[in-house]
Structures are given as C-alpha cells and as structure tokens.
Amino acid sequence: MNDSSLLAEVVSLREQVERAMSSRIVSGEYEPGAVLTVPTMAAEFGVSATPVREAMLNLARRGFLSPMRNRGFRVTEVSLDELRQLREVRLLLEVPPMRQLAGQMSEQAAGELRALAAEIVRAGDEGRFQDYLEADTAFHLSLLELTGNQFLVSLVGELRQQTRLTGLVELAEQGALTESALEHAELVQLLLDGEGDAATELMRRHIGHVGGIWSGEHED
The missing domain is CATH 1.10.10.10 (Winged helix-like DNA-binding domain superfamily/Winged helix DNA-binding domain)
Structure with a gap:
C-alpha cells in the first residue's frame, strides 16, 4: 500500500x-x-x-x-443557555424557507425526503442512534438545499455540528422520539400540497419540540 x-x-x-x-x-x-x-x-x-x-x-x-x-x-458540558441560543438561530434560519418551498417541490425530491423520513422513524424505533442522527441531519439539509442557498445549508450544518441531544435513549423508550420523527413526513406532504402557512407552523413547532429534546428540556 x-x-x-x-x-x-x-x-x-x-x-x-x-x-x-x-x-x-x-x-x-x-x-x-x-x-x-x-x-x-x-x-x-x-x-x-x-x-x-x-x-x-x-x-x-x-x-x-x-x-x-x-x-x-x-x-464537555453544554449550558442550557447555549442550547437555547442555537435553537433560536435554527428558528430564524429554517422556518422562513418553508413558504418559499411550499408548492415548489418535485415528486422526486419529495420521494427522497420521504425515504429519509422513514429511516429517521425506523432508526429511532430500533435504537440506532447514529443512523437516526445522520438521517435527521440529511433530511433537514436536503430540504434546505432545495432553496438553492448553499450558505444557508452550510450555516445550519455547522449549527448541528455544535448541538447535542440529551437523554435520547430515554426519549426513545418513552416514544417521544418517534412522535418527533413522524413530523418529517407530515412536513413533506404539506410542502408538496403547497400549504405554506401550515408547513411554516409545523417547522416552527418541530424545531421548538426537538429543541426541547436537544436542550434537555424534556416535556412531561
């Protein structure tokens, strides 16, 4: 060699x-x-x-x-304040493009995103956390790539490199992880149907919901 x-x-x-x-x-x-x-x-x-x-x-x-x-x-430890700030930036970056993408998604793109959404659910259900995280990241970055804005994709990718989940194993056992994972497929359908307002609200809720998981602020 x-x-x-x-x-x-x-x-x-x-x-x-x-x-x-x-x-x-x-x-x-x-x-x-x-x-x-x-x-x-x-x-x-x-x-x-x-x-x-x-x-x-x-x-x-x-x-x-x-x-x-x-x-x-x-x-290392990560403070809740740092994680809240990361969540706020994700809301600013990832929510507005949903209106731009609504009604503009091709069936091919929707199919690829649905496949990733299904893998997110499967990996979470089966406790394959590395696969879950990689599929989740691929879904969100692939979705943002449809905007054609590579700076946006790079920024969100960097943010996800700095963020971490806490208690993911426990959440999977409680079924909360599956609930969050299912939102991906729902989002794809809303975008395909041109439901911009509903897609925007779902992405806002998804980041807020997942943000609680990523920051350790688990809902009861």
Whole structure:
C-alpha cells in the first residue's frame, strides 16, 4: 500500500470513529463528564490508536471533548443557555424557507425526503442512534438545499455540528422520539400540497419540540 492509500485509509477510519463517537456524545450515551481514553476507544472500535486520537482531537476542536493532561479526554458540558441560543438561530434560519418551498417541490425530491423520513422513524424505533442522527441531519439539509442557498445549508450544518441531544435513549423508550420523527413526513406532504402557512407552523413547532429534546428540556 502506498503512502496516499494509507493516508486515505486512516482518514476514512478517523471519520468513521468521529461520527460514531459524536453520535454517542450527542445522544447522551457518553454523558457529560465521562472520561474517554484513546486505548479504550481503540479497543472498543477495533482500530489502531492513530485514527482514534485524530477523531478525538477533532471532537475537541468541535467542543465535544476537552483534553485532560495524561488522562485522555472529558466529555464537555453544554449550558442550557447555549442550547437555547442555537435553537433560536435554527428558528430564524429554517422556518422562513418553508413558504418559499411550499408548492415548489418535485415528486422526486419529495420521494427522497420521504425515504429519509422513514429511516429517521425506523432508526429511532430500533435504537440506532447514529443512523437516526445522520438521517435527521440529511433530511433537514436536503430540504434546505432545495432553496438553492448553499450558505444557508452550510450555516445550519455547522449549527448541528455544535448541538447535542440529551437523554435520547430515554426519549426513545418513552416514544417521544418517534412522535418527533413522524413530523418529517407530515412536513413533506404539506410542502408538496403547497400549504405554506401550515408547513411554516409545523417547522416552527418541530424545531421548538426537538429543541426541547436537544436542550434537555424534556416535556412531561
């Protein structure tokens, strides 16, 4: 194997480990304050130390982990105030485009979004939280891509990189996750039907509802 192939393999492993670790942090499987070490994570994922170390350094740059001298990395805390601010920005960015998209969506785009919506529900029901998070992100970014505004897509993508869920496992067991997941398919139908006002209100409610989950403000 030449140097370029070896580098590509390391990058691929790093990306896989980073996605898996970030989903576990976002979902709350790795709780705030938990200490993670490179040897332990390498053994858990069945890979060498190098991609794990690089993945953990990237997660530290994203604010998910904090390096601890000679001890590994600690999962960071995120304040409720920070999460509320992120939710407010999502409302500002993701709600207004719903009126623009209403009645403009093709059947092909609707079909692709419905497939993602169905995977979100399945993954949540089956406890596949990494798949749930990836499908959820893909749905929202694919929807915004229909506006043709790549700056908007990039901004929302960055926001989702900085946000995390809390108690996702518990919410899945209570059925609250499925309730939120089903809103995606409902939104697609409203947009396809040209119901701009209803789609706008649903997206506002969805972000508010999911925002409570993402901030730990669970509804009773």
